Amino acid sequence: MNRSFDADRHLLDLAGMSRERMELLLGRADHFARGGAVPRALDGVAVCNLFFEPSTRTRLSFQLAAQRLGAHVLGFDVSSSSASKGETDLDTLRTLEAMGVRGFVVRHREDGAVRALAGRAGADTVLVNAGDGRSAHPTQGLLDMLTLRQAKGPDLARLKVLVVGDVRHSRVARTDLDGLRTLGVEDIRVCAPAELLPEPEVLAGCEVVPGLDDAIRGVDVVMLLRLQRERMVEGLVRSLDGYHREYGLDARRLALAAPGAVVMHPGPVNRGVEVTDEVADGPHSLILRQVANGVAVRIAVLEALLGGPQAPHGVA
Structure with a gap:
């Protein structure tokens, strides 16, 4: 089996994606989000959700996306698979390839794990990174950009955007x-x-503002992050109550943002820690729209990568 690595046929991160390609994908996803017809572009194609880590939104939205495109969708439960007997991730991938599975949506707890698998995959195999360690989650990034464009228009350059929370582990x-x-x-x-x-290179081009009251003044978008307690060493956050007092978003703080500011969160939300119920469920919240857009974005990505020559957009 030919295992030469062609990064262009996979979606591993957004760092190397051109603006043109990103906007093409976002346009296609917006078409689906607005009720546009979904082609049966993956009829006869087998797609496996290869999740080595728990997930609700990402796993189920990829499943819906693949089904709407006509794919045969296989689930993978690591706890009941041969991985629990010691089978390596690569052997799992190769076993499923041998069964005729062509597309893999992979979530993994380790940084770089999906890229490593892509480097050993068969020539006709396509991998989509559904989140690996602290490295990347490209379809979440795309759905967040789509949600912003829908709420604020296609020209995002004029926006003031604030990212709040556990950037180090996110x-x-x-x-x-x-x-x-x-x-x-x-x-x-x-x-x-x-x-x-995080490390300084992650924050290239960003302004770090220590206090939330100062950081939020006049911003158009507040992007909240979940506290990644499963990835932390003990003691990084002394108490959840203390975190909420210093960095939690409530109505008082949101009033300091620009008129019409919107609030985003990738979920799952730790209510009363990162955000209050009043804000999470309020008129400024785009949290559920992000969830809905996840299906549309993942349809667009799977169509582009696995839909064959007729697919309108690539992701290189």
Whole structure:
């Protein structure tokens, strides 16, 4: 089996995606989000959701997306698979390839795991990164950019965007920052406890503002992040109550933002920690729209990667 690595046929992150390609994908996803017809572009194609880590939104939205495109969708439960007997991730991939599976949507707890599998995959195999460690979550980044364009118009460059929370452990933060920079946003602010800030290169072009009351003044978009407690060493956050007092978003703080500011969160939401119920469920919240857009974006991505010559857009 030919295992030469062609990064262009996979979707591993957003860092290398051109603005033109990103906008093409977002346009196609917006078509689906607005009720446009979904072609049966994956009739006869087998797609496996290869999740080595728990997920609700991402896993189920990829399943819906593949089904709407006509694919045969296989689920994968790591706890009941041969992985529990010691089978390696690569052997699992190769076993499923041998059964005729062509597309793999992979979530993994380890940084770089999906890229490593892509480098060993068969010549006709396509991998989509559904989130690996702290590295990347490209379809989440795309759905966040789509949600912003729907709420604020296609020209995002004029926006003031604030990212709040656990940037250090967040693959969503890294990917959203890549997307914002690619689409020309220049005023990007980051607010987090010093212990939850990432390495400096992740924050290229961003302004770090220590206090949330100062950081949020006049912004158009507040992108909240989940506290990734499963990835933290003990002591990085002393108490959840203390975190909420310093970095939680409530109605008082939201009133400091620009009129018409919107609030985003990738989920799952820790209510009363990252955000209050009043804001999460309020008129400024785009959280459920993000979930809905996840299906549309994943239809567009699977169509582009697996739909064959008739697919209108690629992701290179």
